[in-house]
Amino acid sequence: MMQVKTLNYIVLMMSVLLASCSVVVKDSMVVSPSKQVDDNNLKQLTEVHGYSPQWLVTATGKKVYALSRKVEGQTTTLLVLHGNALNMSLQPWFGVLESLATTEFNILAIDYQGYGLSDGEASFSNMLSDTQLAITALSKNEEIYVYGLSLGSVMATSIAKDDRVAGLIIEGGITNVAEMVDLYRSRNLFGGLVNIELDNKLKFDNISMIKGISKPVLVIHGEKDSNIPFSMGKALYLASSNTMSSFYPVAEGGHCDTFIKDEKSYLSRIKQFIESVSVEENIHISLKSTM
Structure with a gap:
């Protein structure tokens, strides 16, 4: 399976960084989308697993490709936000959607601008705006669980304060931009010699967002x-103060491959989390209505 490289700008910038003592990293430099679409995988999702193609339109008229799966009578929705590289028709994001299709939850997943069949230019800021577009497309009565994978974890926390979001699922997630820069420096021989200046659009902190x-x-x-x-x-995980938060370490897991490396437990852990939070939410709503 193709290894996903989160925040691929770290890899893409290496040659630039090694050739210069200083570099300004813009938000368009951090993405590594693929416009290559696996038609067979896409057909598998739509014709076998019940996903329906959907187009979301940005304020500037760009079309964002989405896959939607509806379960009759269900009001719980998984909003799936994949990571930096590739697109929904390629592994591992294809495998995640294929596995999640066996659940009883509604699902909405998107390819950000510049990814797969979506219009527009790929950039970190467009990933954020496309995420907002996606959650806006969901109805007001839905209970939403946002599943952010890899760099998609930043997209997930960016919409976590929406009243409809009942919980977050983060796989292969990152902490903050400062630690990612430190990670780059530690993994590259000359990393410590480079002065890295970041576009303000790239400054994120998942730790602070979860704490908030x-x-x-x-x-x-x-x-x-x-x-x-x-x-x-x-x-x-430790950043969360909610007693219902949980940590699911995958012993043989690599990067965002739980759906295949721990196939027996993967779906049951996600279902268990959503169902336990939903029960708690319903109890809270019932108590509130009697006050």
């Missing part, structure tokens, strides 16, 4: 993740 919300978080992280350190996943 009271909602439960399920953090999934592979213990053998060679892309994003396991310690980052643990830190995201």
